[in-house]
Amino acid sequence: MGEFTAPKGTKDILPGDSPRWDRFFAAVEAVYKNYGYGRIDTPIFEKENLFARGIGDGTDIVNKEMYAFVDKGGRKIALRPEETAGVVRAYLEHDLGRSNPLVKVYYKGPMFRYERPQGGRQRQFWQVGVEALGSADPALDAEVIDCALESLGAAGLEDLTLHINSVGCPTCRPGYTKLLRAYVQAAPDKFCQTCLNRAETNPLRVFDCKNSGCAVALREAPLITAYLCTDCADHFASVLTALQFIGVAAEPNPRLVRGLDYYTKTAFEIKSTALGAQDAVAAGGRYDGLVEQLGGPPTPGIGFAVGVERVLLATETIEQPATRPDVYVATLGPKARRAGLAAARLLRRGGFAVAVDFSDKALKKQLNYADKAGAAFVLIVGDEELASGAYVVKNMGSGEQTALDPESLESWLRSQRSEGT
RNA sequence: GUGAUCGUAGCUCAAAGGCAGAGCACCGCACUGUGGCUGCGGUGGUUGGGGGUUCGAGUCCCCUCGGUCACCCCA
Numbered sequence: 220m221g222e223f224t225a226p227k228g229t230k231d232i233l234p235g236d237s238p239r240w241d242r243f244f245a246a247v248e249a250v251y252k253n254y255g256y257g258r259i260d261t262p263i264f265e266k267e268n269l270f271a272r273g274i275g276d277g278t279d280i281v282n283k284e285m286y287a288f289v290d291k292g293g294r295k296i297a298l299r300p301e302e303t304a305g306v307v308r309a310y311l312e313h314d315l316g317r318s319n320p321l322v323k324v325y326y327k328g329p330m331f332r333y334e335r336p337q338g339g340r341q342r343q344f345w346q347v348g349v350e351a352l353g354s355a356d357p358a359l360d361a362e363v364i365d366c367a368l369e370s371l372g373a374a375g376l377e378d379l380t381l382h383i384n385s386v387g388c389p390t391c392r393p394g395y396t397k398l399l400r401a402y403v404q405a406a407p408d409k410f411c412q413t414c415l416n417r418a419e420t421n422p423l424r425v426f427d428c429k430n431s432g433c434a435v436a437l438r439e440a441p442l443i444t445a446y447l448c449t450d451c452a453d454h455f456a457s458v459l460t461a462l463q464f465i466g467v468a469a470e471p472n473p474r475l476v477r478g479l480d481y482y483t484k485t486a487f488e489i490k491s492t493a494l495g496a497q498d499a500v501a502a503g504g505r506y507d508g509l510v511e512q513l514g515g516p517p518t519p520g521i522g523f524a525v526g527v528e529r530v531l532l533a534t535e536t537i538e539q540p541a542t543r544p545d546v547y548v549a550t551l552g553p554k555a556r557r558a559g560l561a562a563a564r565l566l567r568r569g570g571f572a573v574a575v576d577f578s579d580k581a582l583k584k585q586l587n588y589a590d591k592a593g594a595a596f597v598l599i600v601g602d603e604e605l606a607s608g609a610y611v612v613k614n615m616g617s618g619e620q621t622a623l624d625p626e627s628l629e630s631w632l633r634s635q636r637s638e639g640t
Numbered sequence: 641g642u643g644a645u646c647g648u649a650g651c652u653c654a655a656a657g658g659c660a661g662a663g664c665a666c667c668g669c670a671c672u673g674u675g676g677c678u679g680c681g682g683u684g685g686u687u688g689g690g691g692g693u694u695c696g697a698g699u700c701c702c703c704u705c706g707g708u709c710a711c712c713c714c715a
Contacts, residue, residue: 526715586675
């Protein structure tokens with residue numbers, strides 16, 4: 220290992236891996252388009268205060284995990300830790316809501332969080348996701364969740380579970396968190412120090428504690444479901460009904476909470492049983508107050524994000540076909556190499572994937588390379604072929620060889636291909 | 641950020657303080673212009689890095705870098 224290695228928590232995507240990534244993106248993007256989402260690309264960095272304002276400056280993401288720096292112009296900049304804030308910023312900046320009551324966008328790209336890496340958690344990681352801005356209808360929640368599940372299914376994931384909750388809204392949540400805080404603080408000896416701290420700062424998160432003592436002590440704790448305001452309770456009930464109606468199985472979990480401040484009402488997580496502790500492959504929810512929070516008109520919104528590396532980890536065992544050339548050009552000598560290059564150029568223009576051999580090794584070796592690359596045909600060009608004007612094409616499956624003049628190569632290969640299908 | 645554990649050839653892994661190895665991959669020969677199979681041979685290492693203990697360290701100790709697991713956090 221030399222001096223230069225990829226920074227901690229980052230990974231190269233090598234040519235051997237990239238076909239899996241390509242297939243993943245092709246599969247999920249097709250689903251998002253079917254659900255009516257158009258792609259949006261926003262900058263990888265934004266003004267730092269966008270995230271502080273949008274995600275919440277009480278959150279760990281903003282407090283401890285942001286890649287923030289001052290640029291040469293003295294601007295405070297941060298690498299994006301998630302995409303929703305950037306999308307909402309673009310939505311407002313371009314006034315997308317003016318000409319369209321329901322704006323639906325999807326995104327894909329790298330996100331950055333300064334965390335301690337482990338399997339399924341990196342400092343630079345990829346997310347895809349969607350955001351729908353402009354409707355508060357609970358049926359939209361169901362459509363968004365369905366879209367998330369469909370895209371994960373298209374990516375090859377099985378054994379997914381949908382966990383769903385309502386985290387309330389500014390009308391009802393404060394009253395509930397007050398109750399929960401009081402519940403914890405009434406029995407300080409039964410809870411760990413972390414929970415006691417959380418009771419102070421973010422009471423909902425006590426439900427995340429893995430400590431068995433705390434879990435026992437929380438058994439009788441008040442649950443948010445019972446304290447939602449009429450609006451939130453009706454909304455949640457409608458979402459569950461809609462999911463049931465379209466046939467999506469959901470596990471309501473009144474202890475499910477989210478780490479980002481902007482979530483309101485519907486919050487959900489999709490978990491894969493194929494993963495360890497980092498088992499949430501997708502998560503999202505409603506953020507009806509965020510647009511207003513960022514200076515826009517009151518506009519409801521909902522979306523989700525998918526952790527691409529996590530999906531790829533969970534589908535790792537699925538067999539992936541490699542990309543292979545249609546034609547491998549074996550060349551014997553510099554003159555033949557030029558002729559082979561010309562033939563390859565024409566074939567590529569005709570839509571064939573062509574690899575030219577530059578090794579100048581024995582034909583035997585070149586055929587060996589072609590075999591390893593998985594080529595369907597090998598075009599042999601050497602002194603004999605140059606002299607006769609007829610190139611040899613070898614079918615690597617049958618071993619059959621055909622002599623053809625260079626002009627008729629393309630049409631011959633095309634006829635072979637249509638025969639094969 | 642906390643705790644634990646691991647790091648040996650391109651890859652997967654051996655070597656229980658005493659000669660750094662195997663399989664796969666790669667290169668060559670049998671087979672000089674015809675692949676897959678087989679046989680034989682070969683290249684390849686500051687044992688992640690630095691320091692220490694010891695006659696002797698891949699192995700023990702300390703520091704550091706990186707991975708992994710759990711916490712934390714979250715996609």
